[in-house]
Amino acid sequence: MPKKIAIVEDEAELASLLEYNLRRSGYEPKVFPGVKGTLKGLEQYKPDLVLLDVMLPEMDGFELCRQIRQSTAVGRIPILFLTARADEVDRVLGLEIGGDDYMTKPFSPRELVARVKAHLRRGDMDTDQGVVEIGPFRLDQGARRVFQAERELELTSTEFNLLEFFLTHPGRAHSRDQLLESVWGAQRYVTPRTVDVHVRRLRERIEKEPENPRYITTVRGFGYRFEEEAASGPEQ
Numbered sequence: 001m002p003k004k005i006a007i008v009e010d011e012a013e014l015a016s017l018l019e020y021n022l023r024r025s026g027y028e029p030k031v032f033p034g035v036k037g038t039l040k041g042l043e044q045y046k047p048d049l050v051l052l053d054v055m056l057p058e059m060d061g062f063e064l065c066r067q068i069r070q071s072t073a074v075g076r077i078p079i080l081f082l083t084a085r086a087d088e089v090d091r092v093l094g095l096e097i098g099g100d101d102y103m104t105k106p107f108s109p110r111e112l113v114a115r116v117k118a119h120l121r122r123g124d125m126d127t128d129q130g131v132v133e134i135g136p137f138r139l140d141q142g143a144r145r146v147f148q149a150e151r152e153l154e155l156t157s158t159e160f161n162l163l164e165f166f167l168t169h170p171g172r173a174h175s176r177d178q179l180l181e182s183v184w185g186a187q188r189y190v191t192p193r194t195v196d197v198h199v200r201r202l203r204e205r206i207e208k209e210p211e212n213p214r215y216i217t218t219v220r221g222f223g224y225r226f227e228e229e230a231a232s233g234p235e236q
Helices: 012-024 038-045 061-069 088-096 109-124 157-168 176-184 192-206 228-232
Strands: 004-008 028-032 049-053 079-083 101-104 131-134 137-140 145-148 173-175 216-219 223-226
Touching (some): 004 012, 004 038, 012 109, 061 079, 079 109, 088 101, 101 109
Parallel strands (some): 049 079
Antiparallel strands (some): 137 145, 216 223
16 A cells, blocks of 8 residues: 655645656645644545644644644654645754654655655664563664653654663663664654754653753764663652
8 A cells, every 4th residue: 555645735836746746656646735634534535644734724734733743543644745835943952842854845756756765764673572671661662662661652753763762772872864865764854953853752751851951862972872771760
């Protein structure tokens, strides 16, 4: 079955171009104009990835992203922002509220398809289907589910991939570039700042005090480390 891609875009010409290139690449795209009721439509369609414009006619794309992340039906799917808003503050905001990637207009259709493939391929990787257990964390790689002290964590695709990497490589310091290479892959289209944003989001999911993290600590001037000894100790 071809992967389903939702295109939330109100510019008809651009939406048609995206639809054409995605269908040509073997995907099943569907256009949503970004009006009220879009979230319900996405929940019914259940896409494998969402291409989301920021400036929509009846809603803000950032707000729709927040709504998607709160949905039990589509809350974990990758979201790739497509927008003319190129300021860093908008890019960071898009990632902080749950976006997995951010492209500014105008962009190359070939690059867009490459990013879509990279995100979907990352979600489909099944070379290791084991269960990883460290302290209160239990991560099922095959089912792509993770629990902390018996509580299932609601993570986005990228958050899951990042936590999976930390849990399978505990106790070692990793630079931002190493994390980009390992989590986002060789065909990554993100910057080291992206790592900081996603680490901050992940801390908010697993740390009792995100500003004073116990598990994912900062290695100054280098990157991050998952503290195996902290995870092995009692929950605080």
